[in-house]
Structures are given as C-alpha cells and as structure tokens.
Amino acid sequence: VISAGVAGLGRAKSDGPLKLAVPRGALFAETLDILDGAGVDTSELRGDSRSLIFETEGVTLVTMRPSDVPTYVEAGAADVGITGKDVLLEQSDRRVYELLDLGFGHCRMVLAGRRGDESLGESQRRLGMMRIATKYPRIAERHFEATGRQIEVIEVKGSVELAPLIGLGDGIVDLVATGRTLEENDLEVREEILECTARFVANRVAHKLRAAEVDELTAKLREAVAG
Amino acid sequence: MIHPIPPGTRDVLPDEMRELRRLNRALIEVFEDRGYGEVATPAIEYDQVLARGDARASEGAYRFFDERGDLLALRSDMTVPIARLVASRFADAEPPLRLCYLASAHRAVRPQRGQMREFVQAGVELIGAPAPQGTAEVVEVLEAALKAAGLDRAVIGLGDADLYRQLLTELGIEGAARDSVLERLEMHDLVGLEAELSEIAGIGAEQVATCVALSQLRGGKEVLGQARGLGGVAVERATARLQETYDELERRGVADRVQIDLGLLRDRGYYSGAIVEVYDPALGHVLGGGGRYDGLLKRFGVDLPAAGFALYLERVHVAQMEESRRGRES
Numbered sequence: 402v403i404s405a406g407v408a409g410l411g412r413a414k415s416d417g418p419l420k421l422a423v424p425r426g427a428l429f430a431e432t433l434d435i436l437d438g439a440g441v442d443t444s445e446l447r448g449d450s451r452s453l454i455f456e457t458e459g460v461t462l463v464t465m466r467p468s469d470v471p472t473y474v475e476a477g478a479a480d481v482g483i484t485g486k487d488v489l490l491e492q493s494d495r496r497v498y499e500l501l502d503l504g505f506g507h508c509r510m511v512l513a514g515r516r517g518d519e520s521l522g523e524s525q526r527r528l529g530m531m532r533i534a535t536k537y538p539r540i541a542e543r544h545f546e547a548t549g550r551q552i553e554v555i556e557v558k559g560s561v562e563l564a565p566l567i568g569l570g571d572g573i574v575d576l577v578a579t580g581r582t583l584e585e586n587d588l589e590v591r592e593e594i595l596e597c598t599a600r601f602v603a604n605r606v607a608h609k610l611r612a613a614e615v616d617e618l619t620a621k622l623r624e625a626v627a628g
Numbered sequence: 629m630i631h632p633i634p635p636g637t638r639d640v641l642p643d644e645m646r647e648l649r650r651l652n653r654a655l656i657e658v659f660e661d662r663g664y665g666e667v668a669t670p671a672i673e674y675d676q677v678l679a680r681g682d683a684r685a686s687e688g689a690y691r692f693f694d695e696r697g698d699l700l701a702l703r704s705d706m707t708v709p710i711a712r713l714v715a716s717r718f719a720d721a722e723p724p725l726r727l728c729y730l731a732s733a734h735r736a737v738r739p740q741r742g743q744m745r746e747f748v749q750a751g752v753e754l755i756g757a758p759a760p761q762g763t764a765e766v767v768e769v770l771e772a773a774l775k776a777a778g779l780d781r782a783v784i785g786l787g788d789a790d791l792y793r794q795l796l797t798e799l800g801i802e803g804a805a806r807d808s809v810l811e812r813l814e815m816h817d818l819v820g821l822e823a824e825l826s827e828i829a830g831i832g833a834e835q836v837a838t839c840v841a842l843s844q845l846r847g848g849k850e851v852l853g854q855a856r857g858l859g860g861v862a863v864e865r866a867t868a869r870l871q872e873t874y875d876e877l878e879r880r881g882v883a884d885r886v887q888i889d890l891g892l893l894r895d896r897g898y899y900s901g902a903i904v905e906v907y908d909p910a911l912g913h914v915l916g917g918g919g920r921y922d923g924l925l926k927r928f929g930v931d932l933p934a935a936g937f938a939l940y941l942e943r944v945h946v947a948q949m950e951e952s953r954r955g956r957e958s
Contacts, residue, residue, distance in 0.1 A: 416909060416954070477912015494738050498816035600819060605914065606907045608816075609785055609887060612846050 419460050419607075419614050422474055422482030424467035427578075428599050431505040432483050436462075438625030439618065460618070471495035471602070480607035481615060486597040487576055491537050498608050500619050501601040504626050510540060512592040513583055514565065514572040521571045521591065525550065534564030535574040544574070544594045562586040636737045636745030644945075648748075651945055652730055654776040655750045659728035662769050664752045667727050669709040671734075675701040680927050681708030682897045688736045702734040707898070707921065707936060710753045715928035723756020723932055730941070744942065751918065751938030755925065758933040759869065763902045763920055764876035766935045770904065770918075771882040777944050779951060782908040782915065784885050785846070786877075787892025788870055789899040789919060794862035795842075799835060801828060813843060814893040843891035849874055851888050866890075873902055898924040904937060910950035915943050 423432055423446070433443040442457045446464065455462040463479055468491075470484035475495045482497075485506055489499065512533070514521045524531045530551040535541045538554045545552045555570050557563075562582060564570045574594065577583060583590065601622055608615055633639070640648065656666060675691050678701050690702040703709050706729050718725055730750045737743035750773075754766050767784060774782045792813055796806050805828050812821040818840055825836040838858045845851040852867045852874070870888055877883040894903050894917055903919030918937025925932045 475912070496815070499819050502819045604912050605816070606909070606912050609846060609889065609905075609907050610783055610909050612887075616844065 417461070418456070419481060419611060419618065420479045421460050421462055421618075422470045422479035422484070423462050423464045424470055424482075424484050424599075425464050426467055428467060428483065428485060428506045429464075432599065435483075435503055435505065435622065435625050439621035468492070471497055474602050474604050477604045477606055479604070480611060481601065481603045481618065483599055483601055486595075486600055487537065487540070489600060489602070490595070490597075491539050493539070496605060497602040498605060499600050499602050500608075500615075501622055501626070503599040503601055503622065506597070506599040508576050508578040508597050509590075510537065510574065510594040510597060511577050511590045512544075512572055512574050512594060513577075513588045514591050516587050516589045518565075520565075524571045531572060532570040533572055533574055534561050534570035536561055537574055537576075540594065541574040562588060634745060636743055647948075648941065648945060651777060651941065651948065652750065655773050655939070655941075656728065656730060658772045658776045659750075659752050659769065662726070662772070664726040664728035664754075664769070667710065667713065667729055668731065669703070669706070669713055669729075671702055671732065672700050673703060673709060673712070675699040677712055678703065678708050681711055681924060690734050690736065703731075704735045705733050706731050706749055706751060706938065707753065707918075707924070710936075711921075711924050711928050711934070714753075714755050714925060714932075715930045718755075719930055724762070725755040726752070727755070728752040748941040749916075749938040750941050750944075751916070751936055753934060753936035755934045756932045757935070758922070759901055759920060759935075760872040760876045762933065762935050763873050764880055764882075766918065766937055767873075767877055767886065767904060768880050768882050770906070770937050770939075771885050773939065774885070774906070777939075777948060779908050779915075779944070779947055781910070781951070782885070782906060782947070783887050785887050785889040785892050785905040785907065786870065786873065787889045787903050787905075788866040788901060789894065789903045790869075790901055791842075791862060791866035791890065792893065794865065795839070795860065798860060798862045799831060801831070809839075810893070813891075816843070816891065818843065846887055846889040846891060849883075849888060851890065855890055869901060894919065902935070906937075906939065908947040908951070910954060911943065911947045913943060915947060916940050 433446055436443050441460050445455045446462060453464050465473065467484045468488050470482040471489060471492045472495065473479040474482040474497045483503065487510060521531055530553055532553045532555060533541050534555045534557050536557060538556045541552065541554055561573045561575050565572055566586060601619065603615055689704045692700055694700050710727055714725060728751065732746055732748050734746050737745050752766065752769055754762050757765065770784060792810060796809060801809060809824055812824055822836055822840055825831050825839055842855060842858055845855050852871055855863055855867050874883060874888060877886055892903055892905060898921040899919045900922045901920040905917040906915040908915055916937060916939035920935040922933040925934055
C-alpha cells in the first residue's frame with residue numbers, strides 16, 4: 402500500500418473529520434466489526450440510540466439505508482462509505498470511487514422461478530419475453546440484454562418472492578444469501594447472475610483533497626479484511 | 629398558471645443573474661488580461677463536423693434535422709467548435725492563438741440525477757503552444773481564474789492522459805480487454821480493475837499491483853519519485869512529462885495549487901498528455917477540467933498542438949456561495 406502524501410495541498414483544509422456512510426440493515430453488524438478492526442470506535446452505534454450521526458475520534462459515522470450510500474457519497478455529503486456491490490451496480494450511474502472489496506456480506510444475485518414450474522421457459526418460447534419481478538430493475542435488464550433475451554421488468558419494493566407465487570411475473574431476480582427464503586417460498590435458483598460483497602467507496606473530490614486520510618482508512622480497512 | 633420547462637434547464641432571476649454576471653466579468657477579465665480574445669460560435673452545428681472532433685462525446689448530444697434534412701447538433705462543449713473555428717478562420721495565422729469563451733453547451737441527462745441539460749462554461753484555448761510551456765500557461769490562467777472567483781482553497785489536479793494507454797501497450801493488453809481496463813480506471817473501480825487485470829493471460833500479480841498502486845498516487849512532486857519506483861517505460865515517460873510541466877509551474881509560482889495525480893483520466897476522447905481537473909473542498913463535484921489535445925486540430929486539417937480548460941460556471945458559483953457561507957460560520 403502506497404500512502405501518498407498531500408504536500409502542495411496546504412490550501413485544501415479539511416472541514417472537520419472524515420464523514421463515513423454506514424449502512425443499516427443486513428450489512429450493519431459486520432460493518433461495525435470491520436470498522437472496529439480498523440480502529441474506529443463503534444461502541445455508540447451498538448447501543449439502541451436513535452441518532453443517525455455519531456462523532457468518534459477522527460471519523461464521523463453517518464448511518465443510512467445501504468441504497469442511499471451512493472447518493473450521499475456521490476454528492477460529497479459523506480466523504481467515504483460502505484455499501485453492497487448490488488447497490489453500486491443498480492446505481493452504476495452514480496460516480497463514486499470503489500476502493501476496496503471488504504469481503505463480507507457475501508450473496509448472489511440470481512434468477513429464480515417456482516419449483517418445477519415451467520412458466521419462465523414457456524413465456525420465453527411462446528411470448529418471446531419473460532416477466533421478471535425485481536427490486537433491481539437495471540441489473541436484471543442488463544443481464545438479460547447481455548444474454549440476448551427480452552424481459553418485461555416489474556419493479557416491486559417489498560418481498561419480491563411473493564410476485565411469482567400469485568401470478569405477478571414468471572420469475573424474480575433477487576439477492577440470495579443462504580437461499581432459505583427462496584426455499585420456504587417454494588422457489589428455486591435457475592441462473593446465477595453475479596456475486597456481491599460489501600465495498601468501501603469514496604467521493605471523487607474527497608479522494609483527491611483528503612488523500613492522506615482516505616488512504617490511511619483504506620489501508621487500515623485492508624488490514625482488517627486480511628484479518 | 630405554471631408552464632413547465634424541461635428538467636435540467638432553468639430560468640435565472642435577477643439576484644442570481646447579478647452574481648453570475650459579476651463572476652463572468654471577473655473571469656473574462658482574467659482571460660483578456662492574459663491575451664485571450666473572446667469568441668462566440670453558434671450553439672447549433674452540423675453533427676458531422678462536431679463528431680469529427682469527438683465521436684464519443686457526441687453520443688450524448690442533442691440532434692435534430694433542419695428543413696433541408698441535414699443532421700444538426702447542439703454543441704456539448706466549446707473545445708470542438710473552437711477547433712473547427714481555428715481551422716476555418718485562422719489556418720494561416722501565426723501561432724500561438726489565444727482564445728477564450730463564455731458559452732452554454734448541452735448534454736443529454738439521466739433523469740432525476742440533478743444533471744444539467746444546459747450549462748455555461750467559461751474557458752480558454754491555447755492553440756499552437758506545445759508542452760510543457762503551453763500547458764503551464766493554461767494552468768497559470770486557470771489559477772488566476774480561481775483566484776478571481778475567490779476560490780482560495782480550490783486545487784488543480786494534474787495528470788497524464790497517455791500514461792495508461794502507453795502502460796497497457798507496454799504490458800501487451802489490447803482489444804476488448806484494453807477498453808475494459810481503461811473504463812475501470814476511468815470509473816476508478818479498483819476492485820473491478822484488479823479482477824479484470826488478473827484475468828488477462830500473461831499479467832502477473834506484480835503488474836496488477838503496479839497498475840492499482842499507480843492509480844492511487846496523488847500529492848506533491850514526491851509522487852513522481854514514488855511512481856518512478858514502480859518502474860516501466862510508460863511510467864518513466866509520463867513522469868518525465870509531468871516533471872517538466874511541474875517544474876515550469878514552479879517557475880511560474882503556481883505549483884502550490886497543483887496536485888499531481890497519476891490516477892486522473894477524463895471522459896472526453898480527444899485528450900493527450902497533460903490533463904487537469906479542478907476541485908474545491910466545499911463541493912463534492914468537479915468544478916471543471918481540461919488538458920492537452922495535441923491531435924484534435926489535426927482532425928480538422930490544421931496540425932497544431934493545443935491545450936485549454938473549461939470551468940462549469942454554475943458550479944463555480946455554488947462553490948463561491950459555499951465558501952462565503954463557510955467564511956461566515958467560522
């Protein structure tokens with residue numbers, strides 16, 4: 402790891418500590434663990450505080466939904482952040498720098514259909530297109546476009562497993578960690594689309610103007626990942 | 629009654645206009661003082677002519693047919709129209725030519741991203757002055773423009789557009805893999821870059837690490853030494869070019885503002901050699917950029933080296949406001 406200095410940048414005064422966007426939800430616990438490993442004090446976040454912003458020594462932690470992380474980081478409201486690769490791919494037009502694969506939060510984006518049900522294949526054959534319910538319309542569209550098939554994307558916000566069970570769509574594109582939810586809803590994986598883990602991202606301008614701090618945190622996280 | 633205007637466009641009302649006008653005047657004055665004459669070109673040009681300059685950038689342009697069935701396009705920057713203008717009007721003039729502009733340009737937007745369909749750029753083009761002197765002059769003008777705008781904390785990133793093109797050639801990476809690696813570098817997707825490079829036959833772990841490490845080198849002139857330590861002919865050449873430019877900037881007394889950045893890549897297709905980007909700590913977005921485009925004028929039939937920059941006027945204005953707000957708070 403090369404930690405570049407910032408000589409010649411005397412003018413680029415930092416405005417307070419680095420702001421780090423922390424994802425609530427499925428990645429939350431492991432994010433706190435890796436931050437602990439990188440020497441960031443996360444004890445306050447572990448309590449049942451309803452606060453959204455936590456000042457720690459050297460870094461301000463801002464908690465939010467994982468899908469909001471690219472928005473805050475792109476705008477520079479947060480300097481750096483942690484979120485899933487699935488979120489980054491779904492919002493690939495958000496320009497953030499992807500600096501590090503944090504390794505945790507492993508899951509797969511898959512195409513799933515009802516067990517033993519042939520409606521995916523039948524729609525494809527007889528209608529020339531499949532109806533796919535998903536929370537990830539862009540990833541789904543890109544996958545089927547890249548494999549030369551047409552789909553009608555049905556975007557849903559909640560439990561996507563419900564859709565094919567009651568006839569909204571022939572199948573789903575969704576994120577699967579253990580596969581238990583699919584199994585319990587009588588669904589099965591038909592295709593693997595891609596694998597996702599948590600990533601450390603940075604705002605473009607922060608990456609330039611706060612190079613030393615960003616590089617130091619990246620290096621510490623890298624060490625924490627290595628274990 | 630409300631009559632809508634397209635998203636990404638806006639009306640400017642007197643309070644804002646007054647401030648923008650003041651900023652415009654300050655910038656044009658800086659350019660004129662340094663011998664850059666202001667020019668204007670039509671907002672609408674033949675698509676074929678603009679595409680000659682940068683086929684890739686013209687993808688995002690607005691196009692339409694005129695009454696004769698000719699394909700027209702709204703300009704998406706001023707560099708290409710000025711290259712066209714220089715070739716048509718100043719082909720026999722004694723170089724160097726110094727031109728500046730304050731002009732609107734148009735680009736297609738992605739919905740709901742707060743992007744501007746119509747924006748104003750203020751910039752200069754220095755035609756016929758090669759690196760490193762020409763580059764240093766342009767950076768010097770940019771520095772003066774930032775000072776005139778009151779952005780004392782703004783930083784100019786200085787990189788080299790040919791570094792990775794030459795490095796990939798040196799490593800024997802061609803074709804689709806090359807495009808894909810360059811795209812990762814431009815997006816600054818280090819995880820993807822590492823994965824992509826590792827899959828290419830004949831590229832060892834050490835070369836992957838070199839590429840990734842290079843893209844993270846940014847800072848004062850010590851990074852040139854660090855880069856040289858990573859080895860290779862392409863790196864040696866790029867650092868030599870950067871060193872020359874930086875020495876010249878030091879001589880002109882503007883190096884303090886400059887951050888050397890070996891990870892810098894810009895998305896317009898015509899850049900060669902030095903490239904610059906402008907940042908202000910008060911704003912999460914890039915304020916502007918530019919660099920050398922020594923091959924661009926040749927596409928219009930005049931073989932002259934050139935360099936320039938453009939500032940996004942609205943963003944500079946936002947940065948001014950944020951800086952003054954910050955000044956009041958502290």
